[in-house]
Amino acid sequence: MSDALLTLRQWLVSSGFKPGARIPSERQLIQELGLKHNAVNRAMSRLISEGLVQREGYKLYYAAEKKPGSVAFTCDLVLARRSIHLKSYRKVAKELGIDLRIYYYESVDEAVGHLHALDTPGTESVLFDPPHGPSASLWAPALSQLLAHGIPAISIRQYADNIPCVLSDQVRAVQLVFSHLGDLGHEQMAFFTIAPRASVSMEIYQAWQSLPWTKNGRASAKRIAFYDDAREDVQNLARRLAGEWKTVTALVIYTVHDPVVPHLLEELVRQKRHVPKDLSVICLSDLPHLTTSNPPISTAAFDTSLMHETVFRLAQRLARKKQSTGLLPPSPCLNIQPYLILRESTKLRDSFVPKKKTLPKRPAASLFPADHGTTSAALKQALRVMLKRPYALAMTAESSRFSTVDLSSFVNRPLNYRKGWMGDLPLTHLGAGKHMIHGIPFQVLGGPARTDHGAIIFRSRTNETGNSRGLPSRLKILIGAKAAAIYVLHGCGYTRFLSPFATYDFYAGTKRLGSVPLVALGQPPHDWDAAHFERDSQKANIQDWWSDFVHVDFPNARQAPIVPSDDNDTTHRYAYLYTLEWKNPFPNLKVTHMEVTVDADQSTTLGMIAVTSLAKPVN
Secondary structure (H helix, E strand, C coil), X not given: CHHHHHHHHHHHHHCCCCCCCEECCHHHHHHHHCCCHHHHHHHHHHXXXXXXXXXXXXXXXXCCCCCCCCCCEEEEEEEECCCCCXXXXXXXXXXXXXXXXXXXXXXXXXHHHHHHHCCCCCCCCEEECCCCCCCHHHCHHHHHHHHHCCCCEEEECCCCCCCCEEEECHHHHHHHHHHHHHHCCCCCEEEEEEXXXXXXXXXXXXXXXXXXXCHHHXXXXXXXXXXXXXXXXXXXXXXXXXXXXXXCCEEEECCXXXXXXXXXXXXXXXXXXXXXXXXXXXXXXXXXXXXXXXXXXXXXXXXXXXXXXXXHHHHHHHHXXXXXHCCXXXXXXXXXXXXXXXXXXXXXXXXXXXXXXXXXXXXXXXXXXXXXXXXXXXXXXXXHHHCCCCCHXXXXXXXXXXXXXXXXXCCCECCCCCCCCCCCCCCCCCCCEEEEECCEEEEECCCCCCCCCCEEECCCCCCCEECCEECCCEEEEEEEECEEEEEXXXXXXXXXXXXXXEEEEEEECCEEEEXXXXXXXXXXXXXXXXXXHHHHHCCCCECECECCCCXXXXXXXXEEEECCCCCCCCCCCCEXXXXXXXXXXXXXXXXXXXXXXXXXXXXXXXXXXXXXXXXXXXX
16 A cells, blocks of 8 residues: 555646645546555545545545644544535534535445545544434444544434434424423324434434323324335325324424425325414424425424534544543533424414314324335335445445355255245245345356255254255355455245344354354334334344335345336235345454354244355455
């Protein structure tokens, strides 16, 4: 890397760039200077940390020279590409004289990739504005690593254990809204919110349920509808407010940036429910479109500029403490308090027309997926998109670093025939050949004949034999590579709730490098609700391949829905495989083999389809 760093530094000086001029991308530099991708990437990270180059998203700029005697504090901000807060961050940073460098992301893996890239000695502080959907467990380890290396790192709006945070006090916002609606005479309320997966949405969900409901209003604690960025969810809510929730006189909405309210107001008009005539609406966050809605929407707001100033001040304080004592102080958590902005969407309950009749109650919205057999082509496409989300390590890895692990001597069942795969039903939508799933090339075996096997089915209480022979309960699979990570494409069936049923062990000769127990989420009990979603799902790393089960992404494991190629095909259900990532903690040691061990007394059956290794990058 030192040669690449020297070459890049000399090239920048000799090219005559003026401060602020855009310089070619890393890909162009690789071609022009004849350097390797990894060497250029690392050298560029060093130049960025030194302040010679500035990165904004994927664009590189020659940094402006600093005035003699002036020392600007630098904050590296990792932010969603279309964040509504970008303008505020820049404005506050300029007012405080802070050198702000912005790294944009479109997925949680891209964000984690930026956080890992910023783990360099020259980084002064890192600010992370996480996505609102994924669990903190997906990105918190990257921030913890920065803190462990003495780099001040702060999470904004999302809580994570042992990480400095600046949060909006959403519990207080829920209490403020509840108190305001109560003062207006509302007792029958409903709540429309993001599915409680991330810490903020979970906190808001629990706060709503724990409000001091009166005897007549206790049903409001259970009137919760979830949305997942879908227009269909808004339409369903409007129908419920005109049907089983017809007695509701006030609706509370929590959203982060989605323009949910305008769509909802349109749907309510179609259902002959009018705001504010017979339904008050108030939001838990103040977004620009709320002021221009018809009518404008009341909100529990937070001072965004104050929050961002607090973030910058906290970063400076942590950096000063680190400089003076050599250690970062204990991780503080600061809460910004909300205030009400009352607009035309809320009014007194006394002016409402009383509702005398209600429709029979229908079952509350389920957390479990519907039958996907009749799903629209649009949803099929959305499921296919899930296959394209790359793991962080795979985002910049060259194709030559991936190696297929040969499973041909172990496969024992066909994928596409009855009595193959994992029981009576075949895996009809997965053909033999190369498949790019989550950024990993997997080589799937098999073929059109019944004897063309493509899966290793392991022994269980449900599956004991294949081709009149006993299925294996233990296998040793050769790998033979210095691997940064190993990726497995697999599935399971006949699961029980949170059942451990198998283990992947990775070895360098006789030395065990790591172990991954496989735990299936299964079908939650009948009383399992959204409040338990994040807690329970984090204990698992795979789910039953059948589509009737609730399917989620786990830490280091992701759902891979296999869908029909024909959008008009409604006769087959989707099948859910999963990928699993094992990161090698000893990348300098050759991974000689992996051992798969299953508990044959369990009903849960493991089916392994492909294994791929990612070689350690060459410096």
